[in-house]
Amino acid sequence: MSQEDRQRWNDKYQQATAQREPSAFLRSLEDRLPHAGRALDxxxxxxxxxCWLAKRGLDVTLVDISDVALEQAEALARDAGVTLTRLRLDLETEALPPGPFDLVVCLNYLWRPLFAAVPKILSPGGLFVFAQPTRRNLQRHPHPSARFLLEEGELPTLLQGLQSLSSTEDWTDAGRHEARLLAQKLQHVADGVRPQ
Structure with missing residues (x-):
């Protein structure tokens, strides 16, 4: 992303007034997510x-390109009585933080090369949670634009070195058409290579 993109996201977070709840999709997986270990958002x-993950007992690293968002995250964590490691990182040009992580979460952000990078930082048995609108979402919403949307049926084809535990693609209760995934790095798989 460019400096212009960073500024656009800073402006967006600066103007946000409503307090957001944690993702309903993430909360729906509560019984399947770890209560300890390292998580990367x-x-x-x-x-x-x-913050929701940190309240569960996870050591959470939050990555975002927006300085303003990271400042807001620090304040939210302080109010919630939790600690977050915050990193300003351009996911399109910089390497992911070193793992291993027991959980990686990526919601409402699409950068297809991440699907090759995530298995390398997940611990064996680690979980990957992903959700992103598909092109069908444009039937009801102008945003995100087509360049940030998955093709219908594309998400399962992006998985590398992970086993899908659940995968759906449908209209959500919030009225968005999303592809959603919970996947796991197999215990015996090292960096996406299956033994013969």
Missing amino acids: LAGGAGHDA
Whole structure:
């Protein structure tokens, strides 16, 4: 992303007034997510999901390109009585933080090369949670634009070195058409290579 993109996201977070709840999709997976270990929240914005994960007992690293979002995440974490590691990172040009992580979350952010990078930082048995609108979402909403949308049926084809535990593609209760995924790095798989 360019400096212009960073500024656009800073402006967006600066203008946001409504307090957001943690992702309903993430909360729906509560019984399947770990209560301890390391978690990475990619493009996690103002930290609502990261704080929810930290309250569960996870050591959470929040990555975002927006300085303003990271400042808001710090304040939210302080108010919630949790600690977050916050990193300003351009996910399109910089390497992911070193793992291993027991959980990686990426909600409402699409950068297809991440699907090759995530298995390398997940611990064996680690989980990957992903959700992103598809092109069908444009039937009801002008945003995000087509360049930030998955093709219908594309999400399962992006998985590398992970086993899908659940995958859906449908209209959500919030009225968005999303592809959603919970995947796991197999215990015996090292960096996406299956033994013969």
